[in-house]
Amino acid sequence: MYKEIADFVSHSAGLHSVEPIDDLQEQIPNACLQALRAQVDLKRHELYKLSKQDAICKQVVDFESDWRREQLNLISDLIGDIPRYSIGTELRGDDDDSNDPGLSLEKLMQDIGNLPRIGIASSNSIADNQERDVRILNEYSNLRKELVNKCHAIAFGNTKIEETENKLNKIRHLLESIEEKLDPTENITDFFARYDGEIRLNLEEFTFLLEDAIKRSDTSPLTQANLKEMMKRVSI
Known part of the structure; x- marks a missing residue:
């Protein structure tokens, strides 16, 4: 240089x-x-x-x-003092929660964005006494990229967690509704077995009604064709 x-x-x-x-x-x-x-x-x-x-x-x-x-x-x-190999363990989800001592993901990504981009222009200009600085800069560059990638992964993971939580809430609501209709002597497995039997019974009755409607002499050919197609769909 x-x-x-x-x-x-x-x-x-x-x-x-x-x-x-x-x-x-x-x-x-x-x-x-x-x-x-x-x-x-x-x-x-x-x-x-x-x-x-x-x-x-x-x-x-x-x-x-x-x-x-x-x-x-x-x-x-x-x-x-950001821990390199445990980033994410100190993050908190709510930026407005001032009582939480953790670091918010939004604040972390903002700080990383403020980090300067530094690199070596040419390896030919590196003197022996600069090798330590080069190692530091390379380590810094790798750490910066790693932090950015992990922040993006955490943000993506938070989105997936929210989607999964919404699905779990629907399942919880379904289970709560089922528990309200359970007999005192039943568990959820017994309920589903009984519920499946009731559905099959209703389908059989519905199939008999369709057969009677098809056999009736006053049923038009178009209606009969539609009823037969419906029977195929509900047949068990």
């Missing part, structure tokens, strides 16, 4: 020229112009000499290191 910064500073220094002075050639004597150009070259050399370029490069590297350190501190502050 230092070499890239040094090349950029050197290139930027080379962009400065004394071309504007040459425009004064027709306005001032040539001797004055040469003296002025010499002074400009001297100042330019003093301003952009290698020692000063090195100082600029060092300052840029220091700024970059400070920025990276601030980002790592920000990462540490935002992640806090």
Whole structure:
């Protein structure tokens, strides 16, 4: 990274020229112009000499290191003490329940969204003394993705739990209705057996009525066809 910064500073220094002075050639004597150009070259050399370029490069590297350190501190502050392998156990469902010390899923996803996206631009620019920072950044990136995926999984799971809870409520209401109609000596298994027998008996009676209606002489052919189709559907 230092070499890239040094090349950029050197290139930027080379962009400065004394071309504007040459425009004064027709306005001032040539001797004055040469003296002025010499002074400009001297100042330019003093301003952009290698020692000063090195100082600029060092300052840029220091700024970059400070920025990276601030980002790592920000990462540490935002992640806090979230347990990596037990995320979800501390989550609470109701964001408005201030008495619940758990962390809401909505707040967690908001905090994760605020985490900065940091990555390595090129592995070729990684120096030996940066390997530890690279490991930290990779670990952070993996942790961020893992948190996002787990939050999405928890949100999806909450939706499925709600759907399942609705189905369970219907089953509970059905069981409550059945219990209200149970005889004192019956259990639910006995009730279903009795209920199944009653349904079969009613279907048999209904089938006999259909057969009588079909055999009647005053029944039209279309009505007979419809009644026969109905018998096929209710036959047991």
